[in-house]
Amino acid sequence: xxxxKQQLLVFYREMQRIRQFEEAAIxxxxxxxxxxxxxxxxxxxxxxxxxxxxxxxxxxxxxxHRGHGxxxxxxxxxxxxxxxxxxxxxxCCRGRGGSMHIADVGTRNLxxxxxxxxGLGFGVGAALTSKLKKLGYVTVAFFGEGATGEGMFHESLxxxxxxxxxxxxxxxxxxxxxxxxxxxxxxxxxxSERAKAYGIPGVTADGNDMHAVYETAGEYIKRARxxxxxxxxxxxxxxxxxxxxxxPQVYRTKEEVEEWKKACPILRYEKVxxxxxxxxxxxxxxxxxxxVREMEEAVVFAKDSPDPVPGTVFDYVYAD
Amino acid sequence: MxxxxxxxxxxxxxxxxxxxxxxxxxxxxxxxxxxxxxxxTRGLFQQFGCERIIDTPIAEGTIVSCAIGAAITGLRPxxxxxxxxxxxxxxxxxxxxxxxxxxxxGGQVQIPMVIRFPEGSGYKxxxxxxxxCLEAWYAHxxxxxxxxxxxxxNAKGLFKAAVRDNNPVIFIEQKTLYGMKGxxxxxxxxxxxxxxxxxxxxxxxxxxxxxxxxxxxxxxxxKLAAENxxxxxxxxxxxxxxDIEPVVESVKKTGRLVVAHEACxxxxxxxxxxxxxxELAFEYLDAPIQRIGARDVPIPFNYPEERAAxxxxxxxxxxxxxxx
Numbered sequence: 347x348x349x350x351k352q353q354l355l356v357f358y359r360e361m362q363r364i365r366q367f368e369e370a371a372i373x374x375x376x377x378x379x380x381x382x383x384x385x386x387x388x389x390x391x392x393x394x395x396x397x398x399x400x401x402x403x404x405x406x407x408x409x410x411h412r413g414h415g416x417x418x419x420x421x422x423x424x425x426x427x428x429x430x431x432x433x434x435x436x437x438c439c440r441g442r443g444g445s446m447h448i449a450d451v452g453t454r455n456l457x458x459x460x461x462x463x464x465g466l467g468f469g470v471g472a473a474l475t476s477k478l479k480k481l482g483y484v485t486v487a488f489f490g491e492g493a494t495g496e497g498m499f500h501e502s503l504x505x506x507x508x509x510x511x512x513x514x515x516x517x518x519x520x521x522x523x524x525x526x527x528x529x530x531x532x533x534x535x536x537x538s539e540r541a542k543a544y545g546i547p548g549v550t551a552d553g554n555d556m557h558a559v560y561e562t563a564g565e566y567i568k569r570a571r572x573x574x575x576x577x578x579x580x581x582x583x584x585x586x587x588x589x590x591x592x593x594p595q596v597y598r599t600k601e602e603v604e605e606w607k608k609a610c611p612i613l614r615y616e617k618v619x620x621x622x623x624x625x626x627x628x629x630x631x632x633x634x635x636x637x638v639r640e641m642e643e644a645v646v647f648a649k650d651s652p653d654p655v656p657g658t659v660f661d662y663v664y665a666d
Numbered sequence: 667m668x669x670x671x672x673x674x675x676x677x678x679x680x681x682x683x684x685x686x687x688x689x690x691x692x693x694x695x696x697x698x699x700x701x702x703x704x705x706x707t708r709g710l711f712q713q714f715g716c717e718r719i720i721d722t723p724i725a726e727g728t729i730v731s732c733a734i735g736a737a738i739t740g741l742r743p744x745x746x747x748x749x750x751x752x753x754x755x756x757x758x759x760x761x762x763x764x765x766x767x768x769x770x771x772g773g774q775v776q777i778p779m780v781i782r783f784p785e786g787s788g789y790k791x792x793x794x795x796x797x798x799c800l801e802a803w804y805a806h807x808x809x810x811x812x813x814x815x816x817x818x819x820n821a822k823g824l825f826k827a828a829v830r831d832n833n834p835v836i837f838i839e840q841k842t843l844y845g846m847k848g849x850x851x852x853x854x855x856x857x858x859x860x861x862x863x864x865x866x867x868x869x870x871x872x873x874x875x876x877x878x879x880x881x882x883x884x885x886x887x888x889k890l891a892a893e894n895x896x897x898x899x900x901x902x903x904x905x906x907x908x909d910i911e912p913v914v915e916s917v918k919k920t921g922r923l924v925v926a927h928e929a930c931x932x933x934x935x936x937x938x939x940x941x942x943x944x945e946l947a948f949e950y951l952d953a954p955i956q957r958i959g960a961r962d963v964p965i966p967f968n969y970p971e972e973r974a975a976x977x978x979x980x981x982x983x984x985x986x987x988x989x990x
């Protein structure tokens with residue numbers, strides 16, 4: 347596929363923004379400023395960035411507990427996201443959801459979810475609205491390979507397939523569901539094989555290859571938009587952090603993690619950009635530094651934002 | 667005024683709401699041509715077509731989840747689950763997702779949806795997995811509203827109010843009331859969610875109840891009137907949020923309270939009503955509150971044991987006579 351230089355740099359920038367957001371969040375967590383778990387997206391940046399670049403503004407996504415990357419890539423402001431992690435009133439969920447429930451409905455992100463596979467059906471519902479009201483938008487439902495063991499995975503793919511809904515199911519196979527290796531919990535070599543059970547296309551691609559992600563997502567998003575129904579894409583990747591930051595990781599070796607870090611999607615993309623597209627290291631460094639500064643500003647905004655007060659605890663239980 | 671059945675009153679409310687608002691759709695197992703397990707949606711498929719009366723696979727969790735996604739994105743879905751017992755399969759979606767999403771997201775979304783199902787025993791020996799009354803489970807979860815109509819009039823009015831509400835409303839129907847006939851106005855009206863009603867005025871003993879037991883209590887009140895005992899019957903209609911004020915007012919007048927429901931007594935809605943009256947009107951009570959509910963057993967298939975498990979009219983009568 348041919349790319350303009352501008353596109354290439356946007357891809358790179360979006361991955362760097364996620365990387366720098368997560369690095370900044372980890373610093374805050376280590377400083378005990380985040381009062382709860384965070385599930386960092388480190389190592390998987392190409393997937394959120396690539397898929398969301400293939401989406402249009404009015405397309406919806408549903409996300410997972412490892413949702414910072416999706417949220418940022420779909421367009422949420424890092425300031426309101428960082429404020430959400432700190433539980434501030436300026437957070438995108440007014441500090442109500444925190445990391446695990448981060449959502450920005452204004453940018454059509456229906457949110458992370460505390461239940462594995464818990465949001466897949468929302469994706470089916472959002473896609474149903476698009477189809478019934480002829481709105482033309484597509485929904486992408488993100489989930490991990492662990493979610494494919496849940497009933498909701500089966501039910502959602504089944505329902506989307508029989509109604510030929512405009513939805514793309516994106517499985518990020520980062521190998522571990524908490525401590526459990528997918529070689530133990532998933533009986534097929536590729537999660538995408540499971541698409542056969544629903545009569546929909548299933549494809550597996552390298553989730554650490556930016557262009558492979560963008561191109562596969564683009565193909566099946568376009569197909570869904572054309573009314574040809576859902577698809578299941580599996581992106582193979584690797585989770586750098588434990589299930590949550592600070593998790594002891596007794597189930598894998600440091601060597602394994604280091605080996606995968608050599609396959610870092612950002613490092614790989616830097617090689618592609620400098621070698622195949624002759625983009626200078628300086629230009630990339632400038633983009634990276636801009637992302638670092640953007641996240642520094644987000645941290646300042648979040649720290650300076652007011653805490654909620656106890657008196658608002660009853661707000662938003664019910665809508666009027 | 668016309669007389670129609672409880673079932674037809676709900677169906678009429680559905681038809682009128684779907685005619686009024688093109689965003690109202692219905693999802694459920696066998697609700698299309700088949701018309702639903704009890705026939706509540708029968709005929710609507712022919713009028714509104716398969717895009718608005720949508721048959722689903724057997725997938726309770728995703729029926730509810732899909733309705734949530736549709737509600738957030740602009741539709742007003744009504745999800746039918748065949749029996750309240752089957753809602754256990756959708757518990758994550760009802761209690762973790764629908765109930766909490768608006769709150770967790772800091773008010774970014776509203777979830778205008780109705781989840782409806784019938785409950786109760788005494789209908790063709792449906793036994794332990796098709797006869798439960800689980801309203802107390804849902805009443806325990808902040809973010810849900812839980813309504814239980816007791817006659818054709820309030821069934822139509824509450825259903826319309828539920829469809830127009832911008833929150834997830836659990837609409838619980840009674841299998842044994844589907845055939846109940848009653849006066850129902852032609853055309854539009856609503857019955858407010860979150861308001862209990864004095865179903866019959868009286869002076870001696872207050873009976874607080876809802877759903878099928880309202881019918882039982884009203885029949886008992888008629889019989890006791892002949893014995894010169896005057897019951898005031900309060901129909902809760904909504905068990906979440908619970909409108910306790912009319913109950914307190916009534917207890918101030920009668921000084922005597924019986925709370926009765928078909929659901930199991932332990933941790934039932936009656937326990938909540940009893941506790942609230944103790945907190946709010948203890949000094950007006952002239953006798954201990956009498957709490958009537960089903961035994962703590964699954965509902966048996968055979969008739970004699972089923973009768974032994976559930977509440978009957980004579981139990982309420984005895985409770986009234988104990989404290990009058």
